[in-house]
Amino acid sequence: MSVGIAWLLRQPGLGLALRAGRSGQERLIDFVQPTELVDPRPWLSGGELVLTTGLGLRDEEGGDYVRRLAEAGIAALGFGTGLSHEQIPPSVLEAADAAGLALLEVPYTTPFAAVSRAVTTRLAEQEYELVRRAADTQVRITRAALRGGVTAIVRELAVSTSASVVYVAERDDAVIAHPMPAPDLTEPIAEARRDGTGSVTLIRPGRTVTVQPVVHGGIVNGYLAVQADRPLQNVELVLIGHAVSLVTLELDKPRRLRNERNDLGSKVFDLLAAGLLDAGDALEYLADAVGRRNRVRVLRLSTPHSSEVRRHLDVVLDARRRPLYSREEGDELTVLLRGDDSISDVTAMLADLPTKHARPLRAGLSPAHRIAEVRQGLEQAEHALRTTDATCRIAEFDATHGTALLASPQVRSVLESVAASTVTVLAAYDRERGAQLVPSLRAFLEANGHWESAAAALDVHRHTLRGRIAKIEQLLDVDLGDARVRAELLLAVLIADAPTS
Known part of the structure; x- marks a missing residue:
């Protein structure tokens, strides 16, 4: 935030006048610094309106004094007259014009404190305006999320920050951008991926890019990137953080809905297996887990890592747009599969398990049954499981092979x-x-x-x-x-x- 010199000249009661350096009057003032030092450069950082009465400054030293201030990068010089100097020294005027440094005359009747107060008040107003605008924008982005999901969040953030905004999904590199076409953010996103879950900001001449990972449950779901042709303000960074939170919540909706559906289906499966629920009623809840001809299979797994294996199967079945209806009992996990799932399908589902989870795992698969015969499928999956050993960890029940009795x-x-x-x-x-x-x-x-x-x-x-x-x-x-x-x-x-x- 900053104050324009033209705005300051227009303030009633200050009586300020531009006396030299008109070519520099477009500069912006960040704050006010009164000083009577002949060389205040060590205490300047640039962007200041320096106020001085020229105390101790001889007329012939004015040129060097102005040049030193210009080197420090100040925004403007306010020279108070009527105290040390009745008028601004000609050397100061000439040097200000030469350096393109706006030179303001501060009359004797205007205290430096009044100038400082005017600038400080204006900066505070701007700060309040930014905060108010950020609050309004947060509301708009939130409403947009409710109406249009991630696409609406991206669009509203881009409009609010006057920047290009892109969301890139980690799973399939799908891109949502506004405005289109999406800018090339390959470099910063690749850097964010290398750094794990940390954010990345790249500043180049005429280009600022910030990339924020969208993380849920310790897993990166994607990246929200903002590209602007200027440095991003703190309030804009707050808006970006708010947008990341909304995207996280939006992406979590399907997961929460899936978890609720899995929990309900698992309870129905449990009641059906216990003989406490009619098959017709159960089918109403388990229909999305049933294969062709209304057949199901039961997979019985024995593993000391049942919770980890269940999470793995959830990810695998989710990728296939299928639910996970299961029962977990100590070191044994029972999963309801489609009737057309083969032993090869089960092997593929378990193929990417970490070695520490895969090595002790054994599994038995029942034949296909009607939903009313789930209890029989449970028994057959258990028999198949008992036929497995270190050389054959996944087995399918088949009464025609003469091993069914031996598994009991x-x-x-x-x-x-x-x-x-x-x-x-x-x-x-x-x-x-x-x-x-x-x-x-x-x-x-x-x-x-x-x-x-x-x-x-x-x-x-x-x-x-x-x-x-x-x-x-x-x-x-x-x-x-x-x-x-x-x-x-x-x-x-x-x-x-x-x-x-």
């Missing part, structure tokens, strides 16, 4: 007891006698009792196999001609060979 902890416990009294006996006999009863039994059972196929698999004669099977029937006191006995023994052999989870 209750069934495994029973089968392990059966194996302890059957397969373990045969294995001990094999170790003591060098026999091959266990592999012979397995080949026979997997061939459904077909002698030729089982013998070929073992590369032995069928009579040799018949002898081994007879020995097995003797040791275990069983009849392998009974299909139910064969089925139970096959499961016992499989559970004995299966690695412990």
Whole structure:
């Protein structure tokens, strides 16, 4: 803020007159500095209206005195007459004209304090006007945000600051600018990205650019940049900060709405899984998570980082414009997926997990079900999860592969007891006698009792196999001609060979 010399000359009661240096009367006064020092340069910073009575200044020294003030970059010189000098010395007049320094005569009847008060009051009025204008502008920008979102915020800020304003989204580099076309802000935005979340201001001749990151939850969503052909005032910087806050709130609206939708859908999923909500009522809330033919799948994940994995899946599904309906129970996370999501889709969803989160994670995926069969899907996803190990961390339930029963902890416990009294006996006999009863039994059972196929698999004669099977029937006191006995023994052999989870 500053005061024009022409304005000061017009103030009634001061009686100021421009006596020399008319070419410099367009300069602006920042403040008033009375001084009687012959060389006040060490105490000047430029832009002052210096007031002096010329005390101690001889007439012949006037030229050097004016030249020193001009070198200091003052805005104007006010010379008080009627005290030390009845008139302004000719040397001062001549030097002021030569230097283009506006020279004002201050009459004896005008105290320097009156001049200083007039300038100070005007600066205060300007300060108030700027604050009032900033407050009005903040209201306009806020109203614009309510009506037109980020685009309206950018436009209102540009109009209010008479500058070019650009918002660049971090996610896809989408640009919103006013006025169009958008200025090239590649350099300052690249610098802001290198510096993390810090703001950047670049000042070049005839160009000032400030870039402010729009940050929410520690994540940079984009950058708001303002370019002007002059230095930006403090009030304008306040307006820019206000605009950044409004953009942050505007960008957070979809996130808050998504979080609320996810919370509601997750509660409905939980009630449905517990059998407390009818499938028809649940579908009304979960429709946006259902795939083609109204089918869903259940994904069951086991991980010590369930909260982090949930946040990761939220980002992945958000990018696909899909909700995240989930249940979190300690180290296990259950997610409702579309019926057309495949095991490959699940692998892709989890692909970008940080290594520390991905390494211990295991996941089981159910087949596609109607929404009314979610509880069955939960059980099947749990069975699939139990079949995973260090070499296969993501599994899909498939009853046709003969692994469904083995995935159940209750069934495994029973089968392990059966194996302890059957397969373990045969294995001990094999170790003591060098026999091959266990592999012979397995080949026979997997061939459904077909002698030729089982013998070929073992590369032995069928009579040799018949002898081994007879020995097995003797040791275990069983009849392998009974299909139910064969089925139970096959499961016992499989559970004995299966690695412990």
